[in-house]
Every structure is written in structure tokens, then in C-alpha cells.
Amino acid sequence: MLVAGVKTFGQVSQNYDSTRYKKFLPDYVKMQFAGGIGFISMGVGYTFFNQKLEVSYFYGYVPESVSTDDLHSVSLQLTAKLLRYKINPNIELMPLNFGWFIHHTFGSEYWIKLPDHYPAEYYWWSPGRNSGVFLGGEIKTKLLSNKTPASGTAFYVRAGSRGLYIASKFGNATIPLNDIIEFGFGVAVYR
């Protein structure tokens, strides 16, 4: 009875696996350094429209060693890969990625909705959730595809800024442009 049960379950799970389950597996995992969303960030996501669009979700961590307090945050990102060149069968170059992100930092001081002790519209921004844009480039290789189930590994760089920084720079010629740019780089392993 038990054996039969397990067998049935095994069969169901196998069917499930091959038909639907895989669809919901993330298309890639990413690990990113800096870029304003964490010292180290781990992300998963999906590709759409023949890999022209990516939707990623990151968890980012800033350790105490590089900030006064450690920080935890999550961010949601949309990346459009506007150009794609196949250099050779193993290497693909995507030199123009454009992205938008929304970044949420955890902690009561990083509120999203203006707390009750303020009159309406006292502060127009929210410290806990702000968004920005970035430009980047990526090289996709076949690395890891031989030894693992992964189809390839990509390396990417990005340079972006967020609304709060752009608003600070606005009207201020004396603020250096690179002060508002958040650089980052990372690696993505594709399924």
C-alpha cells in the first residue's frame, strides 16, 4: 500500500515536473556586487519575449563592516535587453541593457507610508521604498554548461541612479555626476 502510494506519487511528480513544474522554476539566479541594492545581492528571475525582457527579484545585504549598521533590502527589477550580438556559438554580447528597479529597505525608520505623526504630505518621498534606472551590459557564455544542468553563465555590469539622487543633483552643477551613479557588477547562471 505504502509502496504503491509512493510509486503513484512518484509518477505524478514526474509528470508534473516535465509539464508544469519546470515552467515555474526561475530562469536564472544572479549574484551582484554593489549597484545600490546591497553589498552582495542574490536574485532570481524570469525571461520573457525571447529573453528580451527580464524580471528579477533580489535580496540585498550590507554587512556592518562596510556600514554603521547592517542593512537588509529587497528589490524588483525590469531589464530590457535592447541589443544582442552572437559573437560565436559560445558567446553572446548584450551591450545595451536598460533597467528600472524599485528598492525596499527593511526597518521601521525606512517607512513607505507617511507615519501618522506627520500631517498629510509632510514629506513627499518615502525612505523605505524608492526607485531608479540603470544601464548595463552583459556577456553570456557557455561556462558551466558542460558539467551542470545550467545552459550558461553571464557576467554583467551596470550603472544607475535613483530618484532621490537625481532629485539631489537637479539644479546643482556643483554635485559631481559620478556621485549619483551606483555602479555594480554581477554574475548570472541561466537554466
Next chain:
Amino acid sequence: MRTTLKILLLIGIFINTSCEDLFDYSPYAIDFSDENRDINQRNIERLLNCKNDDTITIAFTGDTHRFFDETELFVSAVNKNPAIDFVIHVGDIADFGLPKQYLWGNSYLLKLNVPYFVVIGNHDLVGNGSQAYQEMFGDLNYSFIYTSIKFVYINTNSREFKFNGNVPDIKWLDNQLQPSIDFTKAVVIFHVPPTDSDFDASLKEAFQNSLAHYNNVLLTVHGHLHHHEIYKPFADSIPFVNVFGVEHLKYNSIKISNNQFEVETIEF
């Protein structure tokens, strides 16, 4: 394997040295360099080492928010005025309370030829701004005595502390104003004036009483409202000076001598 390790090590060194300012980890990461730390205390020491006569002239600005270019103009105007002994910023140096805005604001003030002091404003406290202020400037309430005048800087941003009854710290203020042989008069500096709705209404009277208690407060100076006005909100006749926000391209200088003061407006 050894080559990989070497490359990783090199990348690590590269990140940790040359590119510290290039890579951002979070808008709330606080990682200030030494010149951006302990500003108030270091300037107290600087000021006490300055030669002084019996006239003190202070240039006031404040509410600099995102008026960075205007702040630079203020700094060059003050640097051209040899009469100024030191500068006081009456708060709101960081519009969104961001560590990066603290750094930007301070980058201009660092170019002042004279010592400077910053009092905490309500905007400076948003997010982890309180921590950034303490790292960069020091305690939220502080004081020093210069040529027998005591300068008392007090946090009056009650709303940012949910009107918890401890901001401003009346006991601390009273203690600071207690007469001693070291000073004859006191100047009290804060961001939010007691007449404002951001000031804890339940502490307004206690604050007023504390200022009047020892009859030694020459004047108080504040910001928050951006315009300039000299007024006496309470019957005890302590004058309040509201100083210009930097965006007006005007600053107020206050000259103190013989326990008297004089306010001037200078355009830049």
C-alpha cells in the same frame, strides 16, 4: 586554482581601495571618511585655538536642503568676510536624511576658512539620518563656551520623535544654562522654534521657562521657516532670531560684544 585565487585577491584589493566611492551598497550605508566625522567637536577645538577679541561675529545659514549650489555661494561669501569668527548651520543639511546628502552638504562647509557647527534639523532625522548626524557631527545636544559666551545647541525636532515628551530635553537645557563662572551669557540655537506645530506643544511652556530661568539667555537663533525675522514670542523678552535659508542668497551675521548683539543681513 592559484591563478584564480590571485585574480580574486586582486579584485578584492581593487574594490576595497580605488573604488570605494564608485560602488554604492545602499542609500543608507554610512561609511564616512575621517574628515567627515566628529565635526562639531573638532571645530570646538579649532575655535578654542583661534585668537579672539571681545567681539564675536557669527555667520548663520541653514535649511540648505538640496540647495547645494547656493550653499557653495554662501561658503565663498563667508570666506571673503574677514569679520566672521565662525559659522552656524541651523539644521536641515540633508533634505532626505540620506548619508550621501550629509556628505554633499558637508563637502561645501569643509571649504570654510573658519570653524563651523551644525544643529540637527527635522529633515536630517528621516531614515537613519539620526545615526548619520551622530557619526558626522556628534551628539544631538551639545554646547561650548567661547569668550565667556555659552553656545547651546539643542534638538527641538519633536515631531520626528513622535512628540514623546523628551524632545527638546528640558532637563539638559536647564542644566546647560545653570550659571557658572565660565560664562556670562548664553546663546541657544535650535532648528524648530517653539511656536511651530513641529515643536512639542506640551513642552513649550517648560522650554520658555527654562530659557528664562537664570536670566542669562542673550538670544536664541533658529531656522526651519527659511525667512528672516527678529521677534519676541514670549513675555519674558528673550529675542528670537529666525535666520535666512540659504536659497534667499542672503545670510544673517550676528555680532556679539559687551553682552549686546546686532543682526545684519548680507546678500551674496
